[in-house]
Amino acid sequence: MSGGTTLENANPVIFQRSGERLLADTDADEDVHDPIDDREIFDLIRSINDPEHPLSLEELNVLEQVRVKVNDAESSVDVQFTPTIPHCSMATLIGLSIKVKLLRSLPERFKIDVSITPGTHASEEAVNKQLADKERVAAALENSSLLEVVNQCLTNKST
């Protein structure tokens, strides 16, 4: 990252962050059931750090709320992410980070799909296949150095 090495994409386009979710009146009402919605899922993952830049995936537009779909009743989540450049070598790592964050933050009943936005990456299929393969994800997380990189992406910058 530092020293003489150069970044793959040193000057990416930056997008605005969406603000904190506004509190609704019903949020404090004990009797109202709040379903898990798209925005809630998006809030879980939008602050994940990019492995290269000190920026969040939301600021790089890798994640957008329109590409996050959740069905609380059927317990399924579908997230599509868009690498900043078609040859981004970090795509798998980013996908893995998103997947891990969701696995840790959602109830077990959910089926979590993470994939690349169609047509935005050179080796889209290969990456999607890796991310969909439960065993490979599990195996990747056994690898301590890979886990460390993922955890770095998931560490809260503000703390």
Place this chain on the structure above:
Amino acid sequence: MAADSALLLSLVEEYVSGLQDSKAKDTATAVKNGEFTVLQLVEALGLSLTSSQPHTRARGVQLLSEVLHECYGGLTEKEVEVLLVFYENRLKDHHVITPPVLQGLRALTKCTVLPPGSAVSMLRSLFQDVHVQSLMLTERAYVYNMLINLMAIREAELKGLGPDFVFGFVQSMDGERDPRNLLLAFQIAKGIVLRGYDLGKFTEELFEVTSCYFPIDFSPPPNDPHGITREELILTLRDVLTGTPRFAEFLLPLIIEKLDSDVQSAKLDSLQTLTACVSQYEHKDLAEFLEGLWASLRREVFQTSSEKIESAGLATVTAITSCLSRSVLNSDSEDSLNTFLELVLKDCKHHLCEPDLKLVWPSAKLLQAACSASFRASCVITAAIMPSLIEQYTNRAQCSQRRTLLEVVQKFIQSVKTCQTSESEDSVFVAFRPSLCSMVFSALTETNSSLQVTACSVLTSLAQQPGLLLDSDIELAVDHLTRLLLTEQDHTVSVAVVECAGALAELHPAAFISNFIPRLKTEMFSEPIDQDNNKAESEQLSHHAVRQRCLSALAAVSIKPSVVQESTPVLLQVLSAAHTGGFSVEELVLACRSLQRIAEQVPDSEETGRCFHDVIIPRLLSLALQAALQGEDGNRSPLLEEAVLTSMVPIISTSCSRLQPTLALQTASRAVSLFLDGDVSFLPDNSFPSNIQLLKQQHSWTQSQMVCLLMGCVCSLPRSVEVPRVDELLSALEEMSCSVLHPLSYTSAAKCLSGLLNKKPHGDSLDSRIHSTMKRVCSELDSSSSSVHTQAFTLMIWVAKALLLRYHPLFTTLTDKLFSLLDDAALGPLAADGFSLLMSDSPDILNRGCHADVRIMYRQRFFSENSAKLVQGFNAAPQEKKPNFLKALSNIVNKLPKQVQLTELPALLSLLLEALSCPDLGVQLSTLSCLQPVLVDPPPSLIQQLEALIGRLLALTGSPDMEVRISSLRCIHAVSQFPEHEILPVRARVLRALARPLDDRKRLVRREAVHARNDWFLVGS
């Protein structure tokens, strides 16, 4: 004498041959006490010092050195001279003798009577005969200490040695590895560099021998006994390296090289060292390295991953620029400031043309860092940057791009502000004033709210540039602000507009008096048209919002007295219009808040004091009285509402506490005569009946509740001002608080009474007053038939608080009563809550703002005197009363300062853990809120109870109350920051347990669960 010399001989014998080290101490004591002289000692040592065995000689010298170490103060110059000759000779002796010799020399260097020339000869022999780095650690320290001592007392002589001294030192420290000695060596080097020793041709050598340790990479061993920290080493070494411009040619390349390092701390150290050194340098020292330095700095800021490094890099850019701007130029040398700024502009300027991309911000920051360094730099940079920024703003249509550009412009304006020193200089933006103004005004007319917000802050920054904006610009700005305030619905925009108006009004009051305030007034008093149909409802809502914004804007602009004179009549008019029902309760409360805010922010002058004490307060009292006399029937005035009345109180108390004490006293005496005698003569619009008795109203709550205004008048005076007729007042208030049924009335009467008691001077009159009040309270509380239990209890709590704050001795009787009430079936829960009132600051009375007598650390005192009683009471209480005690305890602990909590926690921990499993929700919540701050920095006792703590917290995550669930999850989150080895064993259990709240029905609970669970996942990685 003979006996003495025998004794001395035996001491020497035992030390030298008997190897008894303790004898050195005895000998030294004896010499100090005058039993022997040093000369006698030397004579006695004779044989040992001339022995053919090196070890015996060494032992002899060591004894002498140890004694000298203790007794160097008593030596005469002659003695020192002889001893020095002896020691210098011994340096040539066998190597085992060197250590004690060095020890002796070090002792001699502390002598103030060191003969002239001896320092030089000592050092010459030292450098000639001793190879320092082959000595042991302590002996090397002797050498460094010798040098330090000599540098302190014989600086001139050492300087006479010329470069030889530096060379000798360089040779001595070359290869030093121990951090303790390094610290000493760096101190010597720092002395050499800073105090102007002649480095001669050894500049590079001295630099090499110290800079090879840069950047310091040292971590002290655990339980470090020597207390040497990395920071200490870094700072001392930095002082050496940055001490002289003569190191520049060596240091700068070194720093450029070290900046390439991958180690963050090395980068940071390099940047900070660079910042420190350029403050000493001139442009010619820097000239040839500018390009290399800039390349490294640019890289650090462009590609940084850490804010620390980024800000260190920016600070360095500022330092370099200010160094270059400071230097005096010769006619033949080129202007290196321009060279450097050209480099910066070349690499950064074009990034400003891509407001979407990441590098726009780092580039802007770099330019601003250079800009803030000096006036000259800011001229160069703004001249190069502003035209292109302004041009882009006009060419780009997207709001997000325009906003970025505006923000960049604002940062430039702010960065220039910091470096403008002299008033006479024109702002560097004068040339761009028209285009900047039109840019800001066009942004203010955009529909995008974030653009408007940014434009407001740019406007504020522009206005703060002295002499930049013309009057016509200000008028236009006020026009725009008024328009936005009256039409813009977005909350963030109106907040920004109000803030901007406040800042502008402070600098340019005239435009606000003539334009802003009249327009706001017209708008507020205009009736929304068409009140009947459906459309009118939304219109009324928006009209309400406009009024709200106007009210807060009026407060914001009222800082200058001239503006206050114009704005407060408008606010008073709003309140007067309340009788006829033109304004809602919420709007009236806001009007009161605005008046309060004005009272808080105006300067304390005769003019503003008169405005508040002679106009506003009488007017408020008169309005309230009118409303009260109208009565509760029929068309009742909104001024009777508790919300409005209680928001009038802080206006009065703020003005009485901080504006013009003499006028405040006048207000207080007027109020007292109004409330005691019904004297209405000072009230405006006087058409009141003459038989008003505000404090003796049993039945009309509309009149009795006015006592809260009395509280505002008399309870916040400075303590130097004596309240008139205080005893009469106290009796009336006591009577009132024990008899009235209306809650606001009796509570206010009790508060007013406590405020007066708190400030009443010590003495019998105070004591008898307290006794009588307590008698009254106790008799009411003890009589089962009394109908005023709550009233009496309220009075008691407030009196208790007044006494607690001033450490009054009679307080204890009140506490005892309070503790006994915890057992009371009816008043128990109330008593438990009372502890919270005792321990917390009340906003309207008995605080330092009201000049109350508040002793420091009264909470700690209360806690330490009473915690034992609580614990006892808890243990003795029957099961159903226990929650009262737990609640009282957590109320107290909650309010204690954190340091005290930490020290007291071990004793109370078991009780608090018990409180967590207490079924009462209130107890759970207040215990959790008291635990949470403690968990951030946990004491060891808490870590020992980790299992119990985690178990109880996890159980609470399933509580039926969402507040409890949220607080317990926050606590669990805080535990994840405990030392890793302690919490690793429970990690799996916590993660399993936290899976359930992830599926909570409430989103807010899920959010906390997600935070907590994710951080627990990171434990151990």
